[in-house]
Structure formats: C-alpha cells, structure tokens
Amino acid sequence: MAVNENAELEELIRNATSGGAAPTAPAAESEDDSVGGGLDLPLLLSVARRSLPWMILLVLIGLAASWSYLRYTKPLYRSSSTIKIDEKQQAGDLGLLSAGAQPGQQGISKLSAEVALIQSDLIYTRLRDSLELDVNYYTEGTVLETELYRTAPFRVEYTVREPLQFGQKFNVEILDQNRFRLSYAQGQGEQGGEYRFGEPLTTPGFTLNLTRTRFFNEQTPETKYFFVVNTPEAINSYLAQNLAVSIINPDANTIGISFTDYTPTKARDIVNKIDSVYQQVKLARNSQSTQQSMAFLDSQLNGNRDSLQKAENAFQAAVKRNRTYDAKGDLTAITTQLQELAKQREEIQRRQGVLQELSRVVEKDRVVGSDELTVEESIPGLAVLQDPQISQQLTALNEQQRELRQVLQSYQPTTTAVQIRQSQLAFTKRSIRRLMQQTLKLTNDELNALTRQQQQLAGELQSLPGKETELARLRRPVELYVSSYMLLMQKKVDFGIQKAGTIADLQILSPASLPGEPISPQKMMVYAIGLALGAVLGLGLVAGRYLLHNTVTSIRELERNTVAPVLGVVPSYDKEKLAVSKLIVDKNPKSAISEAIRSIRTNLEFVANSRQKRLISVTSTISGEGKTFVAVNLGGIIALSEQRVIIIDLDMRKPKVNLAFDAENTKGVSTILIDRHTVQECIQRTSIPSLDFISAGPTPPNPSELILHPQFDQMLEELKRTYDVIIIDTPPVGLVTDGVLIMRKVDVPIYIVRAGYSKKAFLKNINKLVRGSGFGKLTTILNDAQAGGMYGYGYGYGYGYGYGYGTGYGYYEETQAPSGLLARLRRRFS
Structure with a gap:
C-alpha cells in the first residue's frame, strides 16, 4: 500500500514540476493555466519604471548619434x-518647303x-x-x-x-x-x-x-x-x-x-x-545650317551670273554684227512660242539639276553625323520637283536621318538599334532612287518632245530673215537668266535679314539660384530617426525584460498566480550575510523581519485554532528558497509567545536545521524511525527555553519508506503530548516526494516562495497541490522580499508601520539607510 501511494505521489509531483497535465484532474489544470494569465499590467509598469533610466539613456544615445551624423556628414x-x-x-x-509640308513638332524623342x-x-x-x-x-x-x-x-x-x-x-x-x-x-x-x-x-x-x-x-x-x-x-x-x-x-x-x-x-x-x-x-548649330543654305544660294547665283554674262555677250555681239535690235512681222508669234518652250525646257532642266543633286546626296553611303545636315537641309530647292511621292519619301528619309543621328549620340554604330535604323534608311534611299529614275525618264521624254517642237519652229524661222531670228534667239536666254538671277538675289537678301537676327532656339525659363537648404542630410528627419530608434530600443528593452521576467518578485505576483492564500511576507535580511539559515528573531526582536514573522504567526490563528495542537509543515519547490530559515525563525517567534515548539528536520537528504542552531547531526529522525534512539534522546535544546528541535540524523538510503513507516506517526503523537506546535522542515516537493507525504499528515502546510529566486513556473506546483491533490489549507509565504515587492505587506526600513492578515500596528527599530550612489539609485528605481 505504501509503495502504491508513493508511486502516485511521485507521478503527481513529476507532473506538477514539469508543467504537464495531471491525468486525474484535467479541469484543475485548466483552472491553473487561467490563473495569472494575460498581460500583467502592474508588472509591465514596474519593469518600465525600472527601465526608465535605460530608456532615457537609449533616447539620448539615439539623439547623440543623430547629432554626430549631422556633425560629421557634409551637407549636399x-x-x-x-x-x-x-x-x-x-x-x-528659306520658303523652300512644299505647300503641303508642315514643320516637325517636338516630341519625346527630340527632347531625349x-x-x-x-x-x-x-x-x-x-x-x-x-x-x-x-x-x-x-x-x-x-x-x-x-x-x-x-x-x-x-x-x-x-x-x-x-x-x-x-x-x-x-x-x-x-x-x-x-x-x-x-x-x-x-x-x-x-x-x-x-x-x-x-x-x-x-x-x-x-x-x-x-x-x-x-x-x-x-x-x-x-x-x-x-x-x-x-x-x-x-x-x-x-x-x-x-x-x-x-x-x-x-x-x-x-x-x-x-x-x-x-x-x-x-x-x-x-x-x-x-x-x-x-x-x-545650339546657336552654333543654327549658324552652321544657315551658312550651308547661304552657300547653296551663292552657288546658284554664280551659275546664273555666268550664264547671263555669256547670253548678254552673245546678244551684244549679234546686235553689233547685224546692226539691228528690233524684229518685226511674223516673228512675234513664233518668238512667243519659242519663249514658252524655252521656259518649259528651263524648268525641266532645273528639275533635272535638283534630281541630280538629290541623287548625289542620296547615293552617299556614310552615316549622318551629329553635326551634319539632313537631305532636306542640304538641298532647300526640293519644292521645284512638284512630285508628291518623292516629297513623301524625302520626308520619311529626313525623319529616319534624324532618328539615326539621335541614336548615334547614345549607342555605338555596331549596336542593333543603329543597324535597324540604317537598314530602314537604306530601304528608303532605294525607293527614292527608283522614283528619281522614273522622274528622270519622264523629264528626258519631255525634253525630247520640246526639242522636236523647237526644231519644227526653227524650220519655220528659216524662212524669216536670219538677223531677226538670231536676235530673238539670243534675247530669250538673256531675259530668262535675268529673271532667275533677280529671284535668287531676292531670296538671298531675305535670308540674310533672317540670318542677322538668328538666336538659339531655346529659352531659360528659370535660371539656377543659390540653394539655401541642403537636400541631405535633413536635420529634422535625422533627429526624428534617432529619437524613434532610441524609443524603439527602449520599448524593446522593456518588452525583453518583461518577457524574460520569469521569477516571482512581489507579493502581488504571488497572489496573482496562485490560488493558495498568502500567509505573509518575510523581508530581506540585510544586517549580515548568512552562510546558512540561522535563528535571528531572538537577537533583534524589534527588527522588521521579526515583526514580519510575528505577522505570520498572527495569521496562523486564522488557519488553525490555537487551542488545538498544530502540526505545521514548511516546504518549497527547490533547495535555496529559505524554508529552513522560515521554519526556524517562525518556530522561534511562536516559542517567544510562551508556547512550546519543536522543529523536526525531515529533509534527511540535505539536513540544515542542526546548522541553524550550531548543533550536531549524529542522531535524529532517521535513528528514531529505525528504533536506534528514542524521541527524548534526540530532542535538542536551543537558546529559547520553549524551543527545541530534532535534527534529521544520518542520511538513510530510503527516506521516503521511513516516512511511511508507522513509527513516524507514533513519533508525532508522542511529540504532540509535550509540545503545542510542531514545525516540520520537509524536503523540496519539486525534487522528491517526501514533502507531499508529510503535507498530508499536517494541519497547516506552508509553501515558501523566495522573491527573485523562485521561478513563476514553480507556482503551478502550488495550484496543482491545492486543486489536484486536495491540499485546501495550503498557504504560501514570500521570503526575501525587497521593499518594493512587499506592497500590501511592506515593512520598510527605518520608522514605519506594517500590516498583514489580522495584524495590528507595531513599532519597528530604526535601520541604517542605504549609502553610496549605486545603493541610492538602486533604492530609487527598485
């Protein structure tokens, strides 16, 4: 029976320690998980208050980093x-565009x-x-x-x-x-x-x-x-x-x-x-185009001047030779016809000249450079052709030449974009050549027809006086060359006037001004980034400290995360550093720690009737949480109230009660349970007359079996006849099952939680013991609490008052205030 009970208890403690579900009480585990769940706002505010100096420091560091960046970065x-x-x-x-042609409009390609x-x-x-x-x-x-x-x-x-x-x-x-x-x-x-x-x-x-x-x-x-x-x-x-x-x-x-x-x-x-x-x-490019146009006009004028001079010389020589100037009679009608035919021939020859010049320009195979003119810019007299197909092809050729010129400014001649446009340009040139060949053939046919007409009229003139015929013949080219020469001179004068007023084809809408503010770095933006970065790091620090806060630090956290009532709070003992747990309440009965344990003693009256013999167990989750210290000093405080108290050390694996009283551990509970010594032989006295203790004795190989032995119950019954209060220092329940076995036998089980040491996960053991194992009277004590963690149970240092469950007011002795800068800062932000 003892073995089965021990196995059940071991399974219960293993589940409680690991946080697993107890198979016998699934509803209890669900309730435990809900205790203290969600955001712990007071804890968050406490962490934020403790982290406030670091948050301010991070913000200042962010602003300092922004200032340094602005200080050592050149403004642009x-x-x-x-x-x-x-x-x-x-x-x-020049006025040489055809009637249907329109000036090219700007587009995205031209601006590019x-x-x-x-x-x-x-x-x-x-x-x-x-x-x-x-x-x-x-x-x-x-x-x-x-x-x-x-x-x-x-x-x-x-x-x-x-x-x-x-x-x-x-x-x-x-x-x-x-x-x-x-x-x-x-x-x-x-x-x-x-x-x-x-x-x-x-x-x-x-x-x-x-x-x-x-x-x-x-x-x-x-x-x-x-x-x-x-x-x-x-x-x-x-x-x-x-x-x-x-x-x-x-x-x-x-x-x-x-x-x-x-x-x-x-x-x-x-x-x-x-x-x-x-x-x-831009002005230089416009001037270059103007100069080429003027050169074309000059070349035409020179040719006309030479032809006119020759015609005038021939006419003057004929006049001198024939000694006559005016022709009469029938020569008028024939002369008029011949003049019309001459004009037609001149026009056809002019068209042939333009076609030949155009053929010469089109036949060039080199690529048009960035500084050269297009075909239309090189030959302004294309309007005399009066051929819409050639004009259309030339317009396409001019556009392709402009596109090729633009592409060559950004790409190499071997690139695909350039080669595609060169192929298009070559195709257009072939089309123009075919059209020009057809046009030249037509003009030759027209010239042949005019020649036949002129020969016919010349035959008719042979019957007229030769002198008049010669004069009329020589007068016609003179008049024709004079009219052409005057037309070209008028064009040159007009274009010269335009050249004198040539300006660049652009306007500066808004000239550059002196910039007043740099584009980077922007001060407000840099400071905002530094401030935001410092604030984010500060909030991250608070969040990290909050998420990493896994220990119990205050009475509020203990009450929030457990269902067991809190019996009291034991403040930190700062007078001296104790290597082991000691009895200290008898040395300084008016200290804050003594008054805190008196408050716990008073609160025990609400848990168990003082008229009954009370059996109290003190346990914890792991070693080092102060259960022996609380057990010894609680026993001392109770004994000072004129009650007989005995402390039993049942932590036979790691006994400490004898160390608290500077006593030996040669005999004790282990020797009593094996009938080697009697209870009276193992009782040891302390400095308080009404306080005794029994040490654990030599460590046995089977502590759990000894506790289940009937001799243990007989020992407790014998002690109850002599003592008013029996306090049992049990092993930690998170490590072995002995503590749970003892807690089932006592009247008031007390669970010790040490502030800043015990993990929050340990509190699940308390909830599982209360709800899953039936320890309804289980109470807790917060040990080693700092002044900030004693809210509701605080005692402070110096002059003050304390209160607990059912306690009145008490006078505490003055303690020494913390000294030094670090101590004052710690007290200020703790």
Missing part, C-alpha cells in the same frame, strides 16, 4: 534650372536627343574650359575638409610635365605674407619645401606657380590648405555623376537641369554655365 546642395526648346526648320525659313546633347562630352569640354574646375582648393578641418570654391587665399597655375600627380593631394602651409611650405607624397615618404608666392616650382608631374588672391588675410596662415589637380577625364566623370537632366513636360518642350555638390555656389554656377554653354552650342 542641389541647384536647378528650367529651359524650353523651340526648334525650327531652315528650309521653312537634347538631353543627350546636354550630357555629352561636347558640353562638358566647353564647361571645363569656361569654369576653372581643373584645380580644387580645400581647407582641412578637425574631421571634414571644406572646398574653397573661388574663395581660396591663393591660386595655382600649372604646366603638366608628366601625368604622374593628377589627383594627388598637395599640402600647403602658409608661413607668412610671402612664403609657404608645399608637401606631397612621393613613394613611401613625403617631399616638399619652402617657396615664395609668384615663383615657379617644379614637382615630378607639374611646374607650379602659386599666387595670392584677394581672399588672403591675416588669418590665412593659421589654417591648413591643400589642392588637387584633376584630369579632364576626372572632371567629366565628376560632372556626369552629379548632373541630372530630365524632361519635365514633353508637351511644353521643357527640360530640367540640376546639379548636386557640397558647395552651393559651385552647384549654382555649374547649372547656369551649362545653360549658357548649351545655348552657345
């Missing part, structure tokens, strides 16, 4: 401008080409030449250096000897108004020397000449300077990395230009200079 500035593109066609300016032009090396080269970007001047600070854009106290002029020291740092230390020290790295060491301003000096890579500027003052020698000479490639790379060009509104043909730099003045100057350089490039 951006300056921007907006321009509007307004392209025109030179053929339209302009963006590529702004970001090209052509603009970078002119920008590099106009702004002095080849030498950068800096002043050294504690951590960061600052660029002195146009404010350096000296200017560097250099001549390249060898490309060895581009990008190298040259340190300049100004000694006085006339002298300076120059140093630079060379190999593993440093080279340099003292020089005078205005005198050339030689380095391995340069011939340098430093001269003072208007920014040189008395404070200049107190600052450290250095300069760097950049290569053209490095300057282009710098411009390309910091320049941003984007299309703002394709419908309005607007482009935005922005530049970022650590110096706001430099960013503004570069943007404004890009606007002006781009305007110059």
Whole structure:
C-alpha cells in the first residue's frame, strides 16, 4: 500500500514540476493555466519604471548619434534650372518647303536627343574650359575638409610635365605674407619645401606657380590648405555623376537641369554655365545650317551670273554684227512660242539639276553625323520637283536621318538599334532612287518632245530673215537668266535679314539660384530617426525584460498566480550575510523581519485554532528558497509567545536545521524511525527555553519508506503530548516526494516562495497541490522580499508601520539607510 501511494505521489509531483497535465484532474489544470494569465499590467509598469533610466539613456544615445551624423556628414546642395526648346526648320525659313509640308513638332524623342546633347562630352569640354574646375582648393578641418570654391587665399597655375600627380593631394602651409611650405607624397615618404608666392616650382608631374588672391588675410596662415589637380577625364566623370537632366513636360518642350555638390555656389554656377554653354552650342548649330543654305544660294547665283554674262555677250555681239535690235512681222508669234518652250525646257532642266543633286546626296553611303545636315537641309530647292511621292519619301528619309543621328549620340554604330535604323534608311534611299529614275525618264521624254517642237519652229524661222531670228534667239536666254538671277538675289537678301537676327532656339525659363537648404542630410528627419530608434530600443528593452521576467518578485505576483492564500511576507535580511539559515528573531526582536514573522504567526490563528495542537509543515519547490530559515525563525517567534515548539528536520537528504542552531547531526529522525534512539534522546535544546528541535540524523538510503513507516506517526503523537506546535522542515516537493507525504499528515502546510529566486513556473506546483491533490489549507509565504515587492505587506526600513492578515500596528527599530550612489539609485528605481 505504501509503495502504491508513493508511486502516485511521485507521478503527481513529476507532473506538477514539469508543467504537464495531471491525468486525474484535467479541469484543475485548466483552472491553473487561467490563473495569472494575460498581460500583467502592474508588472509591465514596474519593469518600465525600472527601465526608465535605460530608456532615457537609449533616447539620448539615439539623439547623440543623430547629432554626430549631422556633425560629421557634409551637407549636399542641389541647384536647378528650367529651359524650353523651340526648334525650327531652315528650309521653312528659306520658303523652300512644299505647300503641303508642315514643320516637325517636338516630341519625346527630340527632347531625349537634347538631353543627350546636354550630357555629352561636347558640353562638358566647353564647361571645363569656361569654369576653372581643373584645380580644387580645400581647407582641412578637425574631421571634414571644406572646398574653397573661388574663395581660396591663393591660386595655382600649372604646366603638366608628366601625368604622374593628377589627383594627388598637395599640402600647403602658409608661413607668412610671402612664403609657404608645399608637401606631397612621393613613394613611401613625403617631399616638399619652402617657396615664395609668384615663383615657379617644379614637382615630378607639374611646374607650379602659386599666387595670392584677394581672399588672403591675416588669418590665412593659421589654417591648413591643400589642392588637387584633376584630369579632364576626372572632371567629366565628376560632372556626369552629379548632373541630372530630365524632361519635365514633353508637351511644353521643357527640360530640367540640376546639379548636386557640397558647395552651393559651385552647384549654382555649374547649372547656369551649362545653360549658357548649351545655348552657345545650339546657336552654333543654327549658324552652321544657315551658312550651308547661304552657300547653296551663292552657288546658284554664280551659275546664273555666268550664264547671263555669256547670253548678254552673245546678244551684244549679234546686235553689233547685224546692226539691228528690233524684229518685226511674223516673228512675234513664233518668238512667243519659242519663249514658252524655252521656259518649259528651263524648268525641266532645273528639275533635272535638283534630281541630280538629290541623287548625289542620296547615293552617299556614310552615316549622318551629329553635326551634319539632313537631305532636306542640304538641298532647300526640293519644292521645284512638284512630285508628291518623292516629297513623301524625302520626308520619311529626313525623319529616319534624324532618328539615326539621335541614336548615334547614345549607342555605338555596331549596336542593333543603329543597324535597324540604317537598314530602314537604306530601304528608303532605294525607293527614292527608283522614283528619281522614273522622274528622270519622264523629264528626258519631255525634253525630247520640246526639242522636236523647237526644231519644227526653227524650220519655220528659216524662212524669216536670219538677223531677226538670231536676235530673238539670243534675247530669250538673256531675259530668262535675268529673271532667275533677280529671284535668287531676292531670296538671298531675305535670308540674310533672317540670318542677322538668328538666336538659339531655346529659352531659360528659370535660371539656377543659390540653394539655401541642403537636400541631405535633413536635420529634422535625422533627429526624428534617432529619437524613434532610441524609443524603439527602449520599448524593446522593456518588452525583453518583461518577457524574460520569469521569477516571482512581489507579493502581488504571488497572489496573482496562485490560488493558495498568502500567509505573509518575510523581508530581506540585510544586517549580515548568512552562510546558512540561522535563528535571528531572538537577537533583534524589534527588527522588521521579526515583526514580519510575528505577522505570520498572527495569521496562523486564522488557519488553525490555537487551542488545538498544530502540526505545521514548511516546504518549497527547490533547495535555496529559505524554508529552513522560515521554519526556524517562525518556530522561534511562536516559542517567544510562551508556547512550546519543536522543529523536526525531515529533509534527511540535505539536513540544515542542526546548522541553524550550531548543533550536531549524529542522531535524529532517521535513528528514531529505525528504533536506534528514542524521541527524548534526540530532542535538542536551543537558546529559547520553549524551543527545541530534532535534527534529521544520518542520511538513510530510503527516506521516503521511513516516512511511511508507522513509527513516524507514533513519533508525532508522542511529540504532540509535550509540545503545542510542531514545525516540520520537509524536503523540496519539486525534487522528491517526501514533502507531499508529510503535507498530508499536517494541519497547516506552508509553501515558501523566495522573491527573485523562485521561478513563476514553480507556482503551478502550488495550484496543482491545492486543486489536484486536495491540499485546501495550503498557504504560501514570500521570503526575501525587497521593499518594493512587499506592497500590501511592506515593512520598510527605518520608522514605519506594517500590516498583514489580522495584524495590528507595531513599532519597528530604526535601520541604517542605504549609502553610496549605486545603493541610492538602486533604492530609487527598485
């Protein structure tokens, strides 16, 4: 029977310790799980209060990190401008477009080409030449250096000897108004020397000449300077990395230009200079197109002038030779017809000339470059063809040439995009050639027909006087060349007037201004991030400490997580460090710990009638929770109330009661249960007359079987006849089953929980013992509680009052206040 009961108890304790479900009481386990469940708001507030200094420190660290970042990060500035593109066609300016042709409108592709032009090396080269970007001047600070854009106290002029020291740092230390020290790295060491301003000096890579500027003052020698000479490639790379060009509104043909730099003045100057350089490039391109158009007009005028001169000379010679100028009679009608035929022939020949010029231009196989004109721009007189098919094909050819020109600005000739457009261009050229061959054939047929008509009229003229015929014949080309020459001269005058007013086809809508605030870092944003990061880390600290808080620290946590009533609280004993449990209530009866145990003694009156013989057991979950200390001092307090008390040490595996009284453990409970000694032989006296104890005795091999022996009950009955209160120090119930066996025999089982030591999971053992094992009278005591964990049961230190279950007021002796900074902080935030 004892073996079966022992097995059941072992299973119960194993389930209670491991947190598993007791098979005999599933409902009880469900109730245990609900005790103290959910968010423990008071505990969270307590943890937050304890963590408040760390939270404030983390927030301050976050703000300090933000300040450090802002202090040691260069501010970056951006300056921007907006321009509007307004392209025109030179053929339209000459009035040579066909009646149905419309000027090309701007599109996204055209604006993309302009963006590529702004970001090209052509603009970078002119920008590099106009702004002095080849030498950068800096002043050294504690951590960061600052660029002195146009404010350096000296200017560097250099001549390249060898490309060895581009990008190298040259340190300049100004000694006085006339002298300076120059140093630079060379190999593993440093080279340099003292020089005078205005005198050339030689380095391995340069011939340098430093001269003072208007920014040189008395404070200049107190600052450290250095300069760097950049290569053209490095300057282009710098411009390309910091320049941003984007299309703002394709419908309005607007482009935005922005530049970022650590110096706001430099960013503004570069943007404004890009606007002006781009305007110059556009103006140069327009001038080039105008010059080619003027050259075409001049060539036509020269040809007409020569032909007119020859015709005039021939007519003048005929007049002199024939001595007549006016023809009469029938020659008028024939002459009129011949004039009309001559005009038709001239028009056909002009068309043939344009076709031949067009054929020459179309037959070119080379790729149109970025600076060359299209077919339409090269031959403004295409309107004389009066062929809609050729005009349509030429329009397509012009558009394909423009697209190919734009693609070549961004891609290599071997790329697929370029090859596709070259194939399209070749196909269009073949179509134009076929059309021109057909047109040339038609014009030849027309010329042949005119020739036959002229031959017929010439035959008729043979019958007329030869002189009049000769004069009429010579007069016709003169009149024709004069009219053509006057027409071309008028066109040249008109185009010259337009050329005089030629401007760049763009408008600067908003020039770049000096940026006032940096784009990065933004102070408010950085401080907000630092503040948020510190707050998040502080909240994380609180959450982590709350989640990792797995020990019982206060009476409130004990009451919240257990169903057993709390008998009282034993405060921490800070007077001296005890190596083992000791009887201390007799030495200082007015201390806070003595009054706390008196409160527990008073609360025992509500649990068991004082007139009955009380059998009290004191246990805990594991060793070290203070059950022996509480048992010894509780026994001492009860004995001081003139009751006879005996303490029995049943923790035979690890006896401690004899150590509390500085006694031997040669005999005790184990020897009584094996009939080696009697009860009276094992009773030992203490410093309190009414307090005795029985030690555990030598450790037996089978403590649990001895407790189940009938001799144990006989020992208790014998002690009840002599003593008013029997206090049993039992083994921990979380380790062995002995404690549970003893708790079934006592009147008041007491469970010790040590603050800051006992795990919260241990409290499930108490709930399982109360609900699952029928220990309805089980009570708990919070041991080693700090002042902050005694809320409702607190005693404090110094002058104060304490209260517990059924206790009155009591006077406590004054204790020494904590001293030292750490002790005061611990007391403040505990």
